[in-house]
Amino acid sequence: MERKAPGTPLDRWIAGKVHGGRGAPSFVSREDLDRYHLERLREAVDYARDRSPYYARRLNGFSGGGLDSFADVAALPFTTERDIKDSPLSFLCVSQDEIARVVTLNTSGTTGPSKRLFFTAGDLELTIDFFHHGMSTLVSPGQRVLILLPGEKRDSVGDLLKRGLARMNVEGVVHGPVRDVDRALSDIVKFDIDCLVGIPTQVLWMVRHGGRGIPAGRIGSVLLSTDYVPKAIVDEIGRVWGCPVFSHYGTTETGLGFAVECAALSGHHIREADFYVEIVDPVTGLSCPDGQEGEIVFTTLTRKGMPLVRYRTGDISRFMIEPCPCGTALKRLGRVSGRFEGRVPVGRNHVLTIPDLDEALFPVPGLINYSVELVRDDDKDRLVLHLYTGKADDGDLANTAHKAAMTVPAVREAVMEGSLEVPQPNFTSTNPFTTGVGKRRLVVRTTA
Ligand SMILES: [Zn+2]
Incomplete structure (x- = not known):
């Protein structure tokens, strides 16, 4: 039976890796991928153990x-963040001379050792190759991409992306995370930029900063990259700039690149030649049926320096069941809905998360960013919002943000039952800065 070749470049790229050799089909079936995964898992387990x-x-x-x-x-045991923190060097499968890059992650607010991850030049090459093919959906040869991610150091995420883009004759301009929004906006004009890659709240900052208008249609595409992308931010960037807004999910543990949307903008296609991915119940650790939300767990199939077997990411998503309009057999991760540990109990039996607040608050016109604390106080909790608008305090905006926070079911119900109070939000004069590594959190404080 004849089958139309799917329309995502990732499919052709992964087909080449799975089938190998010339004359092989330019797409992969689910059966091909399943067979490939089992073969590679056998090798990966023996490699790591030996x-x-x-x-x-x-x-x-x-x-x-x-x-x-x-x-x-x-039935294989999980690997956790704790395991890596306890003894990162014991994960190495090559001599330290062969390590090209070490990434040290300090988790803010916690004590103890930081997390270290090691990559060989070959491991980094796999990420560059993914960036090259994943980005070919967003840009064409001759175009320019403004990279709003850390990229000063050799082999940092911005540097790897720049090198991947160069392979299709696209110029990556490394700007780094946005600290000065006027400078970031003027770089769009200065470098004649076609596409932006950045952290969601920072690109929103650019969109809502009234100083310099970038006309709708000026930007061809945007890629938002981090561990979690709020839908409200995707919608607002697309509305104002009139361009498709893609989302990428990846973390340092995944080797930075992991899963990206195709032109259908409907879920993240995974680099399945390099990873075997499972969704498990975060409490029991048992596999979730496709379609059900759970924790993303991955096994590296091709990594040589520091392979990971059944690594628990702590991030929550699901496999989408319905086929992607692009026709690929690659699995799709749905929206990543934050971290399991980020689910904070409020009131009697309600659960509040940053993603819930993001979806309610980011549609508020003029809001650029916010931070939030939950203050535990005797019998009543207080949800304290600090808003950033880049302008003078605005009472109307504070009212709108307050109303928006009250639409979050956990907030509304806890307030109604009298166990939570939401005071009028206050304003902060600085944008809560993140490089994308420091994750946004719901800070929980207990009064003395
Ligand atoms: Zn697709």
Whole structure:
């Protein structure tokens, strides 16, 4: 039966890796991917167990040859952030001379060791290759991309993206995270930029900063990249700039690149040649059926420096069941709806998250960013909002933001039952800055 080749460049790229050789089909079927995954999982498990002290211990008694099905894979032990923090060097499968880049992540607000991740030049090459093919949906040869991600250091995310873009004759201009919004906006004109890649709240800042108008249609596409992208921000950027807004999900552990939307803008296609991905119940650790939300867990299939087996990301998403309009057989991750640990109990049995507040607050006209604290006080909690508008305090905006916060079901219900109070929001004169690594959090404080 003849099948039309799917319309995403990722599909062709992954087909090349899965099929190998010339004359192979330019698309992959689910059966091809399943067979490929099982073969690579066997190799990856043996490789990690034979070479890294951590997995020699952790996977003792497990053999790649014993993996006959994905149910067998689901019996392998998980790897957690704690494991990496406790002993990062014990994950190494190569000598330290072969490590090209070390990323050290300090989790703010927690004590103890920081998390370190190691990549060989070959591992970084896989990410560059993904950036090259993933970005070919957004830009064409001869265009220019303003990169609003850290990119000063060799092999940083912005640098890898720039190198990936160069492979299709697209120029990446590394600006770095936005600290001065006027400078970022003027760089669009100065470098004749066609596409922006940045952190959601920072691109929103550019869109809502009235200083310099970028006319609708001037920007061809935007890619928002981080561990979690609010839909309200996607909608606002698309509305004001009149361009498609793509979303990318990736973390340092995934080697920065991981899953990106195709032109259908309907869920993130995973780099399935390099990863085997599961969605598990965050409490029981059991596999979730497709379509159901759970924690994203991945196993690296091609990483050599510091492979990870069944790594628990802490991020919540689901596999989408319905086929993507682009026709690919690649799995799609739905919207990432924040972190499991970011679910904060309020009132009697309600759960509040930053993503819930984001979707309610970011549609408020003029709001650029905010931070939030939940103050635990005897029998009543207080939800304190600090708004950033880049302008003088605006009472109307504070009222609108207050009303918007009250539309979040957990907030409304906790207020109604008398266990939560939401005072009138106040204003902050500085934009809460993030480089994308420091995740936005609902800060919980207890009064003395
Ligand atoms: Zn698609």
